[in-house]
Amino acid sequence: MSIIYEGHVIWAQVDANMHLRHSAYADFAAQARIAMMATLGLDFKTFQQLHLGPILFREELQYLREVGINDTIHIKSLLTKVREDGSRWSIRHLLYRGDGIKAAIINVDGAWIDLLKRKLVPLPKDLAAKFLTLPRAEDFQLE
Template sequence: MWSQIDANMHLRHSAYADFAAQARLAMLDKVGMNARQFQELHIGPILFREETIYLREAGANDTLRVTCELTKCRPDGSRWSVRHEIYRKDGIKSAVVNVDGAWIDTKARKLTALSDEMMEKFTSLPRSEDFTDAAS
């Protein structure tokens, strides 16, 4: 989209974060963790860190593919990390986006763990080859 292009005619820096966020939501939805459930349970994902490593530029009208993999997760699922790789249509990796996050109770405004039912879904997410269990 034109709104995602910067003055140098390539994908603006924050568009990579937008694509990664959308891919995370799609990944969660695919395992049955959708926005409606989060609202009903009064929980939601929150990010502590987001890092983008730019490798090759993506330009106007490039078609992109975004992957998502869980790279780290505490046994109770309360904190986690996800790696996104963003590829151009020609198969060239354009960027890597790494995020560290957790779950927040939207009423208490405090970090929380997932219910057993949601944890079962969360642990079914794709994991990276270098996945590690995070210490508590």
């Protein structure tokens, strides 16, 4: 089971060739992560209360097929790697076109930052326990 985000490609997200522009793939993946984290109670209200936010160290996109304007996309988000305290993590997003064809793979490595101290921190234990319940990829690694 994986958490699925659905979106619709709009005019502002296409390039001169009428394809989904490169940075829009990353935008969709970011929105999928935010939606996925919100299912755990890690929403913006919680982030503000904890003075905490997710940051990325790496974002890698592999483009497989074209995605066009007015297409509906579906993103499956899977945890590929995480530390036991949830402090560092990797997520793989599989982006599918409306016709079910896999169009892109987006891999990200991230962590949590204390927005006041500007330092990396682990999640509070209760939230880390929830974070570790996210759907996992077949090649998942617990560190």
